[in-house]
Amino acid sequence: MSSPFNVPVAEVESSQLIKKSRFITHLLPVTDREHAFSQIEQLRQQYPDARHHCWAFIAGAPDDTQVLGFSDDGEPNGTAGKPILAQLQGSGLGYVLAVVIRYFGGIKLGTGGLVRAYGSSVAQALAIVETHPYIAKTTLSMEFGFDALGEANQLFTRFNVIQQTIDYNESVCVTVELPAQHRQQFMDALTNACRGQVEFQMPLQDKG
Structure with missing residues (x-):
């Protein structure tokens, strides 16, 4: 590192x-x-x-x-x-x-x-x-229910998350960029907000 x-x-x-x-x-x-x-x-x-x-x-x-x-x-x-x-x-x-x-x-x-x-x-x-x-960034894709969208948006602001794409289908699918050092903390917070009903897909490596 x-x-x-x-x-x-x-x-x-x-x-x-x-x-x-x-x-x-x-x-x-x-x-x-x-x-x-x-x-x-x-x-x-x-x-x-x-x-x-x-x-x-x-x-x-x-x-x-x-x-x-x-x-x-x-x-x-x-x-x-x-x-x-x-x-x-x-x-x-x-x-x-x-x-x-x-x-x-x-x-x-x-x-x-x-x-x-x-x-x-x-x-x-x-x-x-x-x-x-310099702050290393990472991208993260996630899928969660509509009932968690409000809390998710609050977490996006709290963790300096930048939305890259968002799709509304049967659930909310979002790809974001955020400081790599905050990734695990953000994932834990969103998992709690979604009561465990969230799926993450992480990149092969962080940017920088």
């Missing part, structure tokens, strides 16, 4: 000018690898005339080496993606993506200069991003 960590609240943007090259950094939260790649592509489209779109992400807990990714996007090997990733890893954040867009100004920075430029660009964005603790 991962140690507690923080995630970005929302996207931030920063920029700096180094020897006539402009470095624009977007730092933002992501939910998984696919989401990260989608955001990278959106930023490529947002800055189509930029020379480089270098990036790195941690699409999970910061200590999970299976969820890392980075790219130099045409810069010399090791001068962009790795320095960006190093800044993210040093921050202790999870579920985070940094994309640094470079508009070349005509002056070469050299290997060391590029490493410093990309690293400092991300450090600048990290200094202004707002974060909050």
